[in-house]
Amino acid sequence: FAHPVRVMAGDYPALEGCRIVIIAAGVNQKPGETRLQLLERNAAIFKEVVPNVVKYAPEAVLVVATNPVDIMTHLTVRFAAEYGVPPHRVFGSGTTLDTARFRTLLGAHLGVSAINVHGYVIGEHGDSEVLAWSLTTVGVIPLDDFCRTQNIDLSDDIRHDIDQKVRRAAYTIIEGKGATYYGIGSALARIVDAILSDQRAILTVCCPTPQVVGVNDVTIALPHIVGGQGIMGMYPLPLDQAEETALQASAALIKNIITEIEQTL
The missing domain is CATH 3.90.110.10 (Lactate dehydrogenase/glycoside hydrolase, family 4, C-terminal)
Structure with missing residues (x-):
C-alpha cells in the first residue's frame, strides 16, 4: 500500500548526482545549556557538513531542517557561498x-x-x-x-x-x-x-x-x-x-x- 522507497545509509560520496540534499544534522540541547551554546555546537557541525555536501553534490538544492531553522539556514548559505553555491539554491523549511x-x-x-x-x-x-x-x-x-x-x-x-x-x-x-x-x-x-x-x-x-x-x-x-x-x-x-x-x-x-x-x- 505504500510507495516503493529505497532507504539506504552512506557517506558523503553517496550524494554524488543528487538534485536535492536535506540537511537535518544537529545535536540536542544539554541540561543547562544556553541556546547560543547549542547554536555554537550545531554551527561547528554544519561547518564540517556543508563543504562535504557541496563537494559531492555541487548542483544540488540544499534544504535545511535543523532547528533553529532560520539561524541554521543563514549559516548554511554563508558556508555554501564559500564554495560557489548561489543563495537561491539554499533555504530552510521555515514556517x-x-x-x-x-x-x-x-x-x-x-x-x-x-x-x-x-x-x-x-x-x-x-x-x-x-x-x-x-x-x-x-x-x-x-x-x-x-x-x-x-x-x-x-x-x-x-x-x-x-x-x-x-x-x-x-x-x-x-x-x-x-x-x-x-x-x-x-x-x-x-x-x-x-x-x-x-x-x-x-x-x-x-x-x-x-x-x-x-x-x-x-x-x-x-x-x-x-x-x-x-x-x-x-x-x-x-x-x-x-x-x-x-x-x-x-x-x-x-x-x-x-x-x-x-x-x-
Missing part, C-alpha cells in the same frame, strides 16, 4: 509546517477544506511567528467577508485560540510523544515535490532577505516561489500595522541571534 497547521485549524473552524484556505504564517519558525490574518482568503473571498456572508463567528477569542494552537503545536506534540517528526517530514516532502516538479509553488520557506520591515540582512520565513532551481522569487506582503510590527520584532530577534553566533565563528 511551511506552521502555515499548514494554520490552514488546517482555520479550515476546520470554517467548515471548508484546508486546501481552499489561503493563509500564511511568517517570521521566525518559533514563538515570535506571525499569523497573517489580514491577507487570508477562503477561495478568492477575503476571510472576514466569508465569515460575514456565512454567519461564522471568528471573534478575537477564536482567533487567539487558533493562534495559540498553531504557535504551541510543537510543544503539545513533544509533551505527548517526545518529539515531532511526521509533520516536518510531510512539510519537507511538499518542498521536495515543488523542487523536483518545478512547480513554482508559493511556500513559506526561509532564506536570507536584504531587508524586512527595517531589519537588514536577516533570514526569515516569507512566501517564496519554489521551483527546480530553489528560490525563484518572492513578493511583498501588504500586512496591516499590527502584523508588520510583529514581523519587525520577529526579524529583529533573529537578527540579534545571527549577530551573536557570527561573532563566535
Whole structure:
C-alpha cells in the first residue's frame, strides 16, 4: 500500500548526482545549556557538513531542517557561498509546517477544506511567528467577508485560540510523544515535490532577505516561489500595522541571534 522507497545509509560520496540534499544534522540541547551554546555546537557541525555536501553534490538544492531553522539556514548559505553555491539554491523549511497547521485549524473552524484556505504564517519558525490574518482568503473571498456572508463567528477569542494552537503545536506534540517528526517530514516532502516538479509553488520557506520591515540582512520565513532551481522569487506582503510590527520584532530577534553566533565563528 505504500510507495516503493529505497532507504539506504552512506557517506558523503553517496550524494554524488543528487538534485536535492536535506540537511537535518544537529545535536540536542544539554541540561543547562544556553541556546547560543547549542547554536555554537550545531554551527561547528554544519561547518564540517556543508563543504562535504557541496563537494559531492555541487548542483544540488540544499534544504535545511535543523532547528533553529532560520539561524541554521543563514549559516548554511554563508558556508555554501564559500564554495560557489548561489543563495537561491539554499533555504530552510521555515514556517511551511506552521502555515499548514494554520490552514488546517482555520479550515476546520470554517467548515471548508484546508486546501481552499489561503493563509500564511511568517517570521521566525518559533514563538515570535506571525499569523497573517489580514491577507487570508477562503477561495478568492477575503476571510472576514466569508465569515460575514456565512454567519461564522471568528471573534478575537477564536482567533487567539487558533493562534495559540498553531504557535504551541510543537510543544503539545513533544509533551505527548517526545518529539515531532511526521509533520516536518510531510512539510519537507511538499518542498521536495515543488523542487523536483518545478512547480513554482508559493511556500513559506526561509532564506536570507536584504531587508524586512527595517531589519537588514536577516533570514526569515516569507512566501517564496519554489521551483527546480530553489528560490525563484518572492513578493511583498501588504500586512496591516499590527502584523508588520510583529514581523519587525520577529526579524529583529533573529537578527540579534545571527549577530551573536557570527561573532563566535
